[in-house]
Amino acid sequence: xxxxxxxxVKKGSNTRAWSASGMPGPSSAMVTVTASFSRAVEIDxxxxxxxxxxxxxxxxxxxxxxxxxxxxxxxxxxxxxDAYRDALSAAE
Numbered sequence: 001x002x003x004x005x006x007x008x009v010k011k012g013s014n015t016r017a018w019s020a021s022g023m024p025g026p027s028s029a030m031v032t033v034t035a036s037f038s039r040a041v042e043i044d045x046x047x048x049x050x051x052x053x054x055x056x057x058x059x060x061x062x063x064x065x066x067x068x069x070x071x072x073x074x075x076x077x078x079x080x081x082d083a084y085r086d087a088l089s090a091a092e
Contacts (some may be wrong), residue, residue, distance in 0.1 A: 018059070020021050028092060030062065033057050034057040034058060034061060037050055037053045037054035037057055038054055039060045040053075040054070043068065046077070048073075048074045048077040048078045048081075048084070049074075051070040051071070051073045051074040051077070052070070052071065052074040052081070052083070052087065054067075054070040055067040055068070055069075055070040055071035055091065056071075056087050058070070059087060059090060059091055062064050064090075064092075065091075066089045067087070067091040068088070068092065071084065071087050071088040071091055072088060073082055074087075074088075075088050
């Protein structure tokens with residue numbers, strides 16, 4: 001299986017680091033969702049909804065900096081989408 005891409009929060013050492021810090025880490029389901037949307041963006045990099053969903057999933061696992069790039073691209077493609085702009089504002 002190909003790598004899920006550069007935006008994915010990988011399970012393993014990151015999850016252990018979150019546990020050691022006492023901060024809640026991403027659920028394995030959310031990591032899987034993030035990997036799926038990252039793969040969708042690899043397949044179709046001009047899919048604004050896949051970019052939005054990837055950015056939103058990264059926000060939900062706490063990766064605000066990783067969420068910015070796909071959200072900026074989604075907003076650039078569809079500036080009329082309030083949800084895209086709201087998610088980008090949350091990441092900045």
